[in-house]
Structures are given as C-alpha cells and as structure tokens.
Amino acid sequence: MGRISLPAYHTKSLWDNLQVNHDSSQTNMEMEKPDPYPVSFTELVRGLLADQFVTHRFRLIIGFLALISVDFLQLSIPLLVKRAIDLLAGQEATMPRLFTLAGAILAIATAVVLLRFVWRMLIIGFSRYLERHLRNRIFDHILAMDQYFFSRRSTGDIMAHGSNDLAAVQMACGMGMVAAVDALVLSVAAIGFMIYIHPTLTLFALLPLPFLALTTRFLSARLHHRFNHVQEEFSRMTEFARSAVVSIRLIKAYTHERSQVDDFNRLGRRYVHANIRVALIHGLLFPASTLIGNIGLLIVLVYGGRLVIDQTITIGDFAAFTTYLQMLIWPMMAVGWVANLTQRGVTALRRIHGLITSEAVLIDTCPSSAMLPGSSGFKATDLTFAYPDSARAQLSNITFEVESGIIGIAGKTGSGKTTLCKLLVRLYPVQRRELFYGDRDVNEIPFEQLRSQIAYVGQEPILFSDTIRANIGFGTDEMSMDKIEAAARDADIHNEILEFSNGYDTVIGERGITLSGGQRQRIALARALLYDRPVLVIDDGLSAVDTATENNIVTALRRRFSGKTVFIVSNRLKLLSMTDRILxxxxxxxVDDGSHQALLEKNNFYQAMHLKQMQEMEGLSHA
Ligand SMILES: Nc1ncnc2c1ncn2[C@@H]1O[C@H](COP(=O)(O)OP(=O)(O)OP(=O)(O)O)[C@@H](O)[C@H]1O
Ligand SMILES: [Mg+2]
Incomplete structure (x- = not known):
C-alpha cells in the first residue's frame, strides 16, 4: 500500500516560501527595532491598504475561491484512495472500477494545477500591485518634502522604506494571506474528515501538532534574524570591495594593499560564519517538523492499527487518516510562519505610515493663483536665518537690494554664501518681511512659481548616469537640440563635448566617461542656462575652470541675462572683477557691498584676497 505523497508538495511549497521570504527581506535590519510610530492597526489598514483591497476585490475574490477549491480538491484525493483500498481489501475491485478512480484522480490533479496557477497569478499579482501603489505614495511624498526632512533622514533610511518595508508588506499581503487562508481551510477540513473517520483517534493523533506550530514560530523568527545578519555582512563586504575599487589609487599611493586584503578576508570569514548560522536553523527546521509529524504517525500506527484489527475502521479509513495527518503538517508550520510575516508586515506598514505622514516644515501657504511680480530683483531686509538644531544664526541681519545685473558673493569658507543661495531659491523657510522678490514677500509667492523663475547651480554639480544631452536637458523631454547646444556653447563646454566619442550622446558616470571637475561644473551650468529663467544663482560653480573659460562664460551670461539677475558665488578676483557688484x-x-574697484580700495578681506591671488599669479608666471 503506497503512501500518497501529497503532503510532500506542501512541505516543498513551504520551503519555497521560506526561500522567497529570504530574498524579499534583504537587509531588513531595522525591522526588529521598537516601533517608533504608534498608530492603531485599523488606522494603518484604513489609511494604506483598504483602497487597494477594494479596487482589486474581484481579483481577490476569484483568487481565494481558486485557492479554497484547490484545498478541497486535494482533500478529496485521500477519499478516492480510501475507496480503492477498500475495494481491493473487500475483493470487489475490478479494472473498470480502478480506472474510473484513477481517471477521477487525474482530473482532480489537472484541476489543481490550473487553479493553483490562477490563485498565484491573482493573489500574488495583487500583492505586487499593492506594493507598487505604496511605493508610488512614498516616492510622491518624498518629492514633496523639504530640506529639513532630508537632513533628518539618511538616504539609507529612505531606501530601506522603499525596499525592505515594502517587501515585508508585499510578503504579508501576498504569501502571508495565502498561507493563512490555505492553512485554515486545509486544517479545518482535514480535521473534519479525520473526526468523521474516528474522533478519539483524531484527538490522539493531533496531540503533537501544536508543538509543530510553536517550533516553526520560534525557528522562523530566529531564521529571519540570522538571515538579516547575513545580509548585513554581505552588504558590508560588497561596500568594502566597492570602496576599495573606487579608491584604488589612494590605496596604492599609501601602499595599503596588504591591510586591505586582510580586512577583506576578515569580512569574508564573518560572512561565512553568518551563513553557517542560517544553515543551522534550516538544518533544524525541517527535521524537527518531520520528527513531530512522525510522532503523530506513530500514534496513528499503534492506536489506529488496533482499531483496524478490531474492525472499528477499515484499512481504507486508516490510509486516508494517515494522509490527512500528513496534510496537517504544512498548516501547523504555516501558523508559526504567518504569525512572523504578519508581525513584520505590520511593523513595516507602521514605518511607511510614519514616513508618508511626516510633514514638511517648509509649507506652501500661498494660493496658486497669486501672481508673480514683473521684476527679477531681490531685496533682503534684516534677513536672519538659523539651520534647525543649530545654536547660532548662520545669517544675521543681511540687508541688500538688487535690481538686476551680475552680483558676486564672496567671503571666507563657512561665511554663509551657500546658505544665502539656498534661501534665494527657497530651499529653507524665511521669516516674513525679510526677503522680497520684486516687490513681493517671498512668503506670498507659491514655491513652484518662485522656483520657476530661478535657475540654480549648486556647489557640488549633480550629474546623472545618463547622456550629456539628457543631463543638460534634465526633465525637459521636448527641449530641442539647438537650445541644448546653445546652452552648452554659452557654458563654454560645447567644443569639448564634440570631442567625446559620442558627442552629446556620450554617457557620463559609472559606466561612461569620467569628466573633469571643470567639465562637470559647466555641464551643470549649461543645464541652468537652458531653462532661460529671469534669475540665475551659481554657487561656486566656476571654481574649477580656467580664466579664459571664465571670461567666455561671463560674457555669455551678460548677453543672456541682460536686464535679469545673476548671483555668482566665488572667491576668484578675476571673476569678481567682471561682476557689477559684490556682496x-x-x-x-x-560686511561690505560694492564694486570691484570700491572694494579694492576699502575692504580688508578683499584687499588681502587680491594680494594673495596676485602673488600666486606671479609665482605661476615665474615658475
Ligand atoms: N544643513 C546645515 N545644518 C546646520 N548647519 C549648516 C548646514 N549647512 C551649513 N551649515 C553651517 O552654516 C555655516 C555657513 O555655511 P555655508 O555652507 O553657507 O558656507 P559657505 O560660505 O558656502 O562656505 P564655503 O565657501 O566653504 O562653501 C557654516 O558654519 C556651516 O557649518
Ligand atoms: Mg558654500
């Protein structure tokens, strides 16, 4: 009498699921931290999940119907086998009868295959839609946040929300829900059939199973923990390798190769150790569940065998009973597993909720209908500003008025030049009546409108791993090549671009060419010029270009921005001498505000800077 190996499938599917769980919980390091966002469970579900469940209700209903049908079809197979065994034992079996039974089993098996396909597509598909929906909400929210938000949260933290937390929610709402429903239906029905066969035998046979649930819960929690550790070690190792490759010149220059190899070896050993700890749990989980399952089988063999001898139940009953018992192993393991998945899913959902309900400090209170002033001038009156969590003010009582023209901003490092630029482009909040654009308080102009007037080149040029054309035309698909070229010409980078192998289609960055510091700055400048806005703010954006290039660029700026305003941060005398006015x-x-000539006559800092740069120039020409 061959044993029907249906339960083996279930064990296999659990195994697969645990594997999937690993993959999706990559570097899920912060999961087990205490929950920092106290929100009720109902609030979470209502706020983040409910609409998706409603939108996809038909998909879910059909999916779960398919899942439940699979369960019942599987449960009917032992009944057919029981029938066959009883026919054989009672000498009533004929070939046609056996063929009919075999045909029925084949039909059921085929239906199971199809329906399993259906539920997987529908329910796991749902969990992916849900994930996408949440991911978009997170992304949406992040883009609406201000600088304060980004100074409070690290990129790694935001990325963790975007990958691990979403994966945990997806897992709980996909495989988690499937396992919960599947386990419930299978166990209730299998126990029902078992009770129908013999209630007392059922009671005895089920005794060991709760231990199975507890063991799985305990071990799968451990497994998750240890697996996170593996991921941590893995990212540590890859990060080490990455930074070694990136800074290879530095390593060689300081002859640190040996120590780097030793460090890498140490990290490798830790990674192996972490993996062995995972293997230990894997090694325990399945043998332990088989052992507990087999204890139940042992009881059935002794007590159930006795019932067959006493002719209380038939041999067919006995065979069906053992099959049902085996079928219960998976649901019992699933209980422990689902509990862990749910717990992780809820924690992740809380963190996502915390993220997308965080509010920007810099809030746009203006009606979007407010009109822009006609002029491109700025006026600051007693402008004072302190970064959050900073004890002292980084800007104090700044007062100036600019109608148009090229305005230099100079000062020692840390004097507040970048901070002033960031206030001009409205990256931080400013007090009322301290900063005006045209004749209007900047607080009375909607962000989007004000920012659409200003092009900004930050101190560190930001370029994407994309073509030069895409980098200059950033965010403007319809921008014509003529305009891109004109901007590149004015930024004095056009000729250099043409020298690259693919011209404007050359890819910059990791898998493309490496640009010099000056080239990066000028591409960032070209991007700002392309927008053709009334105000341009360049924060030290020409620090790495030579004097001739500087000259060309300022000439082009004069032409492009006649009647408009350019702020340009620099400590280079040559550049400053070409501006109209210097703060x-x-x-x-x-501390001072005037033309190059005027400052040369009266400002100590400016005179010192002049002297130093003249000496440097002379030093160069003597060399
Ligand atoms: N995000 C921030 N949070 C708190 N303090 C900041 C922040 N950014 C800058 N600071 C501080 O503000 C002061 C002015 O910095 P800022 O970047 O404006 O100087 P800078 O004149 O542009 O200097 P550099 O010439 O080196 O670019 C410095 O003391 C700096 O430490
Ligand atoms: Mg700066």
Missing part, C-alpha cells in the same frame, strides 16, 4: 559675507553678516 562680502563674514560669519553670516554682510
């Missing part, structure tokens, strides 16, 4: 900052205060 000098010192420790957050505006």
């Amino acid at each position: 000098i900052l010192e420790e957050g205060k505006l």
